[in-house]
Amino acid sequence: xxxxxxxxxxxxxxxxxxxxxxxxxxxxxxxxxxxxxxxxxxxxxxxxxxxxxxxxxxxxxxxxxxxxxxxxxxxxxxxxxxxxx
Amino acid sequence: xxxxxxxxxxxxxxxxxxxxxxxxxxxxxxxxxxxxxxxxxxxxxxxxxxxxxxxxxxxxxxxxxxxxxxxxxxxxxxxxxxxxxxxxxxxxxxxxxxxxxxxxxxxxxxxxxxxxxxxxxxxxxxxxxxxxxxxxxxxxxxxxxxxxxxxxxxxxxxxxxxxxxxxxxxxxxxxxxxxxxxxxxxxxxxxxxxxxxxxxxxxxxxxxxxxxxxxxxxxxxxxxxxxxxxxxxxxxxxxxxxxxxxxxxxxxxxxxxxxxxxxxxxxxxxxxxxxxxxxxxxxxxxxxxxxxxxxxxxxxxxxxxxxxxxxxxxxxxxxxxxxxxxxxxxxxxxxxxxxxxxxxxxxxxxxxxxxxxxxxxxxxxxxxxxxxxxxxxxxxxxxxxxxxxxxxxxxxxxxxxxxxxxxxx
Numbered sequence: 001x002x003x004x005x006x007x008x009x010x011x012x013x014x015x016x017x018x019x020x021x022x023x024x025x026x027x028x029x030x031x032x033x034x035x036x037x038x039x040x041x042x043x044x045x046x047x048x049x050x051x052x053x054x055x056x057x058x059x060x061x062x063x064x065x066x067x068x069x070x071x072x073x074x075x076x077x078x079x080x081x082x083x084x085x
Numbered sequence: 086x087x088x089x090x091x092x093x094x095x096x097x098x099x100x101x102x103x104x105x106x107x108x109x110x111x112x113x114x115x116x117x118x119x120x121x122x123x124x125x126x127x128x129x130x131x132x133x134x135x136x137x138x139x140x141x142x143x144x145x146x147x148x149x150x151x152x153x154x155x156x157x158x159x160x161x162x163x164x165x166x167x168x169x170x171x172x173x174x175x176x177x178x179x180x181x182x183x184x185x186x187x188x189x190x191x192x193x194x195x196x197x198x199x200x201x202x203x204x205x206x207x208x209x210x211x212x213x214x215x216x217x218x219x220x221x222x223x224x225x226x227x228x229x230x231x232x233x234x235x236x237x238x239x240x241x242x243x244x245x246x247x248x249x250x251x252x253x254x255x256x257x258x259x260x261x262x263x264x265x266x267x268x269x270x271x272x273x274x275x276x277x278x279x280x281x282x283x284x285x286x287x288x289x290x291x292x293x294x295x296x297x298x299x300x301x302x303x304x305x306x307x308x309x310x311x312x313x314x315x316x317x318x319x320x321x322x323x324x325x326x327x328x329x330x331x332x333x334x335x336x337x338x339x340x341x342x343x344x345x346x347x348x349x350x351x352x353x354x355x356x357x358x359x360x361x362x363x364x365x366x367x368x369x370x371x372x373x374x375x376x377x378x379x380x381x382x383x384x385x386x387x388x389x390x391x392x393x394x395x396x397x398x399x400x401x402x403x404x405x406x407x408x409x410x411x412x413x414x415x416x417x418x419x420x421x422x423x424x425x426x427x428x429x430x431x432x433x434x435x436x437x438x439x440x441x442x443x444x445x446x447x448x449x450x451x452x453x454x455x456x457x458x459x460x461x462x463x464x465x466x467x468x469x470x471x472x473x474x475x476x477x478x479x480x481x482x483x484x485x486x487x488x489x490x491x492x493x494x
Binding site: 018050 | 361362363365366376378379380383385386388389391399401402403404455456457458460462463467
């Protein structure tokens with residue numbers, strides 16, 4: 001697969017305090033097999049926190065797919081899922 | 086430029102001084118004060134006869150008396166007479182003597198200047214030197230024996246200041262610098278000093294009063310081959326256009342007001358900061374400009390900053406502003422103005438730099454509350470935006486003497 005997996009991390013207030021600050025450092029924690037496979041981007045506020053139906057902060061999208069209550073692990077799992085699909 | 090802006094100028098008064106080489110004390114005195122009662126700014130530069138302590142006594146007496154007398158509305162001629170009769174007599178020379186330049190700026194921007202034996206002041210307006218007409222009057226000395234041979238003549242002039250004006254005045258250490266050297270056998274001279282000032286202003290049109298005074302003094306010292314032959318003092322008064330800063334934070338309580346928020350943002354003529362993710366999104370949407378987050382230098386405590394065309398800085402809201410308040414608080418306690426080292430690169434440190442660099446600060450605060458912030462599971466204390474902004478306003482006004490206005494949307 002040549003296309004990079006796009007990971008957008010919300011860095012709004014709610015997301016940042018709930019753990020987005022760690023996810024922004026995702027590239028440093030990437031296992032070898034996923035290195036160079038992702039394109040990490042921050043967003044100043046994705047706006048998901050305004051609707052409880054979206055779940056909890058922090059929010060991350062991986063190739064457009066929303067992950068709520070995201071952690072480095074859950075984001076990594078999603079990346080792996082897409083990378084090896 | 087509108088008339089309203091023409092009216093309100095900030096008066097930056099600064100001076101720079103070097104003592105005569107080898108002297109541990111200065112013979113030039115520079116004093117400045119703002120009269121709280123009537124808003125006048127009075128500044129005096131006095132050069133005492135000789136150098137060192139003796140000259141220091143003469144110039145301190147002269148400057149202090151001149152300042153007090155003028156502040157108390159004593160006619161300057163009478164003030165000058167009293168000063169000259171009061172000054173102690175130099176044992177060696179048998180005369181009592183100290184020069185002065187006194188600048189009295191009224192709140193309506195009328196500038197009155199009295200000069201006695203200092204080199205003439207230089208008024209720079211829009212890259213050129215303006216020379217207001219000077220009237221003169223001679224001062225009677227009661228005791229002729231201790232008076233200098235030459236008649237004492239005080240020059241008066243006044244003019245209405247305009248924003249951007251710079252008034253430069255100095256002791257003869259500036260004009261006589263380099264005297265006796267090959268390039269300037271008679272010293273640097275008033276004309277060349279004037280040219281130097283003009284060149285400095287043309288080169289850096291925004292040069293601060295402090296920086297300009299320093300440059301002039303250091304140049305004079307250089308001409309003296311880095312060993313000042315006299316005390317060298319320069320004062321600069323800069324009628325600066327106030328530096329405006331807008332901080333826009335929080336979405337309006339009513340989404341219908343989004344357009345008003347955008348209008349305020351677009352029409353503001355100073356520096357602009359957007360503090361808040363949603364706020365940035367609203368502006369981005371309404372203006373059709375992209376906001377890009379900068380992922381370099383990630384700070385574990387303060388969210389990263391973004392860029393948007395038309396904004397000087399885009400940051401997250403509550404956490405960043407909370408830290409700004411903390412930095413300002415610490416700074417006011419220890420009297421330091423610089424943000425702490427670890428905040429240098431983050432959004433909070435950057436906002437503080439902008440704040441300290443501005444004279445008038447406008448906050449536009451959207452009061453809509455993000456429910457997600459009220460979740461008791463949030464690990465940090467997330468304050469209500471209004472409270473943080475009020476805290477920042479108080480700190481800026483009381484400890485940093487800034488003019489702060491808050492507008493709620």
